[in-house]
Amino acid sequence: MTPEERVRMNELCAKIQEEENYEEFASELLELSELIARKHERRFQDQPSLVWHRNRPRKTVPAVVNKIIQTGVARAPEKAEISVLPADYLFREIRIENSLTTAEGATVALKQGARLDLTLEANVKDTVRKSPPVS
Numbered sequence: 001m002t003p004e005e006r007v008r009m010n011e012l013c014a015k016i017q018e019e020e021n022y023e024e025f026a027s028e029l030l031e032l033s034e035l036i037a038r039k040h041e042r043r044f045q046d047q048p049s050l051v052w053h054r055n056r057p058r059k060t061v062p063a064v065v066n067k068i069i070q071t072g073v074a075r076a077p078e079k080a081e082i083s084v085l086p087a088d089y090l091f092r093e094i095r096i097e098n099s100l101t102t103a104e105g106a107t108v109a110l111k112q113g114a115r116l117d118l119t120l121e122a123n124v125k126d127t128v129r130k131s132p133p134v135s
Contacts, residue, residue, distance in 0.1 A: 001035075001039050005035055005038070005039070008031075008035065009032065009035050012028050012031055012032045012035070013032070015028050016028050016029060016032065023101060024101075024105075027101050027102070027105060055124070056121045056122060056123065056124060057121070057122050057124065057127050058119055058120060058121040058122070059119070059120050060117050060118065060119045060120075061084060061085065061086050061087075061117075061118050061120070062085045062086070062115065062116070062117065062118070063082050063083060063084045063085060063115075063116040063117070063118040064082070064083050064085065064113065064114065064115055064116065065080050065081070065082055065110045065111065065112055065113060065114040065116065066081045066082065066083050066093065066112070067080075067081050067112055068080055068081075068098060068109075068110070068111075068112050069081060069095065077097045077098070077099065078097070078098040078099075078109065079095045079096065079097060079098055080095065080096055080097075080098040080109075080110045081093055081094075081095050082094050082095070082096065082116065082118070084118060098110055
């Protein structure tokens with residue numbers, strides 16, 4: 001690990017411990033994961049990849065940005081209309097503020113036509129065990 005990466009890792013670990021905003025926490029955790037992955041690539045190529053386990057039930061589905069909508073109002077943010085491909089026809093489109101945060105904390109926007117992986121996560125307490133289908 002480079003000295004700069006070591007300093008950044010220490011900073012991230014300290015921030016993660018105190019973070020109360022979920023988006024910032026997730027961004028910091030992603031950056032920390034990327035630092036660890038870079039070290040793994042440099043030092044441990046002959047070892048199996050590490051797998052980070054999440055403890056929340058989740059599902060990832062493909063989506064695509066249909067269009068970018070300018071609201072025409074100075075205070076109203078630009079919106080991205082996103083089609084969630086496996087959703088039922090009448091419930092496929094969602095509109096969200098067109099603002100994402102990179103691992104470095106910079107704000108970026110989606111482009112029209114961008115392909116997305118949309119991950120839905122739930123708290124464990126908000127789920128029930130599903131029984132397997134009877135054949």
